[in-house]
Amino acid sequence: AQSVTQPDIHITVSEGASLELRCNYSYGATPYLFWYVQSPGQGLQLLLKYFSGDTLVQGIKGFEAEFKRSQSSFNLRKPSVHWSDAAEYFCAVGGGGTYKYIFGTGTRLKVLA
Amino acid sequence: NAGVTQTPKFQVLKTGQSMTLQCAQDMNHNSMYWYRQDPGMGLRLIYYSASEGTTDKGEVPNGYNVSRLNKREFSLRLESAAPSQTSVYFCASSAIEGEQFFGPGTRLTVL
Numbered sequence: 140a141q142s143v144t145q146p147d148i149h150i151t152v153s154e155g156a157s158l159e160l161r162c163n164y165s166y167g168a169t170p171y172l173f174w175y176v177q178s179p180g181q182g183l184q185l186l187l188k189y190f191s192g193d194t195l196v197q198g199i200k201g202f203e204a205e206f207k208r209s210q211s212s213f214n215l216r217k218p219s220v221h222w223s224d225a226a227e228y229f230c231a232v233g234g235g236g237t238y239k240y241i242f243g244t245g246t247r248l249k250v251l252a
Numbered sequence: 253n254a255g256v257t258q259t260p261k262f263q264v265l266k267t268g269q270s271m272t273l274q275c276a277q278d279m280n281h282n283s284m285y286w287y288r289q290d291p292g293m294g295l296r297l298i299y300y301s302a303s304e305g306t307t308d309k310g311e312v313p314n315g316y317n318v319s320r321l322n323k324r325e326f327s328l329r330l331e332s333a334a335p336s337q338t339s340v341y342f343c344a345s346s347a348i349e350g351e352q353f354f355g356p357g358t359r360l361t362v363l
Binding site: 171182184229233234240244245 | 256283285287292293294295296297300302308310342344348349351352353354355356357
């Protein structure tokens with residue numbers, strides 16, 4: 140079955156600390172992978188995407204993610220978190236000829252001053 | 253470019269009432285989607301339209317209907333609203349197998 144798992148529902152970090160949000164997927168075809176961010180009361184904004192090529196991808200706002208095929212993972216990282224990064228983060232998978240995208244249940248990030 | 257727009261932003265309905273949520277995109281995307289977002293459940297696909305003239309069911313289609321009016325517009329209709337349909341509804345569009353672009357959402361409460 141196709142699925143996306145974000146094992147951490149909530150994460151709290153101090154401002155300036157590093158961040159890693161986990162994402163694992165199960166997908167039958169070669170996956171296209173995405174990370175989105177949602178601020179309260181807003182829609183989802185794309186942070187970064189992986190289609191092919193270099194497995195380390197850079198996104199907006201200083202985020203990066205690494206695709207590890209052997210671990211079926213696409214973890215999101217940021218070296219130094221800012222208070223404005225507090226939001227909910229969603230991992231998603233699609234591709235392989237399907238028009239459907241599968242979203243994880245999200246990780247809510249809290250940033251302590 | 254406005255991107256993806258949705259109307260209305262907020263709506264309160266009584267059980268049994270009907271309404272249509274409107275969505276439009278100006279990015280010339282072929283594919284459009286309707287999701288609902290509930291706490292702890294992420295985004296669940298209601299219906300999608302891979303291209304103009306086609307629509308298909310997603311994960312949670314019961315109680316909803318859709319119309320792909322033209323390439324730009326994709327509407328979601330609740331024929332007889334139920335409290336279980338209280339949610340935030342997002343429309344999205346994408347090029348073929350590209351990233352999705354989301355609208356700002358509609359907050360619907362069914363009493």
